[in-house]
Amino acid sequence: MPTISIRAHGTSATRNQTVVNPATGEIVKLTAFQPPERTATKGWTPNVARRNEQRLQQIHFDGIDGVPAFVTLTMPSQQMSDVSAAMFHGWLKRWLQFMKRHGMLHYYWILEFQASGNPHIHVLVWLDHTPEPLETYKALRSWVGILDKSGVGARVQGQIWESIDVGGELVVDGETVPAHPERVLMYLAKHAARGVAHYQRQIENMPEDWKNRSGRVWGHDRGLPLRAQQDVECDYATFHRFRRLVRRWRLAEARAIKDSVRRRAAIVQARSCLKCPRPDVSPYRGVSAWVPAEVASRLLDAAKTMGGDEREED
Structure with a gap:
């Protein structure tokens, strides 16, 4: 199932990759078998x-x-x-x-x-x-x-x-x-x-x-004040609606930029944030944006209550 994460200043929606546990037959998240890489790495990944x-x-x-x-x-x-x-x-x-x-x-x-x-x-x-x-x-x-x-x-x-x-x-x-x-x-x-x-x-x-x-x-530093992340698992209909709402919010924010050059670039980025050259991946591509927590929560509530087709807009 997809997961929508809400943080103090940002939100993301991702499709969880799942596998079958060979021992129990249970469907579990892939990260249970492949923990994320740590920082003793080859630079930025x-x-x-x-x-x-x-x-x-x-x-x-x-x-x-x-x-x-x-x-x-x-x-x-x-x-x-x-x-x-x-x-x-x-x-x-x-x-x-x-x-x-x-x-x-x-x-x-x-x-x-x-x-x-x-x-x-x-x-x-x-x-x-x-x-x-x-x-x-x-x-x-x-x-x-x-x-x-x-x-x-x-x-x-x-x-x-x-x-x-x-x-x-x-x-x-x-x-x-x-x-x-x-x-x-x-x-x-x-x-x-x-x-x-x-x-x-x-x-x-x-x-x-x-x-x-x-x-x-x-x-x-360890004392830097942090807010806990809220993770909400949802169905694909809510996942798709939430992605579209985040894109609309990003577009509205981009259109409010006063500088014309920055505004144009921000609008292009917002419009393409859900696009992917692979048609088999595009409908499930995650979305990530700097959105205040209260805005992300309202978008999630709206996505849960909205009707309409699950399919993505062209």
């Missing part, structure tokens, strides 16, 4: 990107205390051949420890690779105070100092600290994003999920040591 997006959709942003900031940490690509994944994650661990000693309450980080092969980390941090310019400089300088001790000549000028002033804008990977922790992480999640084939996630662009075992490519 579809499952890793999906879990990252779903975890971001669970964050209880209103329950997070602190002053948010967006940090990008980089390093020179010329020395990446001598840097293992274990070394890099050790540097990140030490930098996070430094930040905890200086007032960091929570964090969420995402690892990406540039076309040159060197990794950079996006970190959203929440501090227990509003930092002075000297404090932000010391935070970036601490990352450079950690690398210097390992013989890697990073520069402070290559690191970025941006305060998140709600209501304004900031630039993330060259894109202008509304200045709000949720919108920043939403952009990064969409950026990660839109295609593992993106050059920033291709194994070919990773250093040799990383291709076999990259370690985690996203993470957060």
Whole structure:
């Protein structure tokens, strides 16, 4: 049976893959035999990107205390051949420890690779105070100092600290994003999920040591407030109606975007979110969207009570 999942900021509807238990003859979910892959993997995979997006959709942003900031940490690509994944994650661990000693309450980080092969980390941090310019400089300088001790000549000028002033804008990977922790992480999640084939996630662009075992490519602190996910199993009629309602909601949201270029792209994406080139797969293709929990719940209630054909619209 299909399952509809509702999270704080997102929803998804998927068709459960089932198999017959050879011992009991019971029909069970495939995941009972094939647990999802964990993060000691070869970088970004579809499952890793999906879990990252779903975890971001669970964050209880209103329950997070602190002053948010967006940090990008980089390093020179010329020395990446001598840097293992274990070394890099050790540097990140030490930098996070430094930040905890200086007032960091929570964090969420995402690892990406540039076309040159060197990794950079996006970190959203929440501090227990509003930092002075000297404090932000010391935070970036601490990352450079950690690398210097390992013989890697990073520069402070290559690191970025941006305060998140709600209501304004900031630039993330060259894109202008509304200045709000949720919108920043939403952009990064969409950026990660839109295609593992993106050059920033291709194994070919990773250093040799990383291709076999990259370690985690996203993470957060254990105390980050999360909301529990609600899973509802339904019949196929409800599954199909819910998919169509989510698409309509996405279209309405896209048409409300003021920027004409972004609006056009969002409308195209919304219209095609249920399409698949394989006619045998298309009617059962799952849907995933950043939808507030209260909206997703109303859409699910409507899908349960609506009549009409189960078949998908063309």
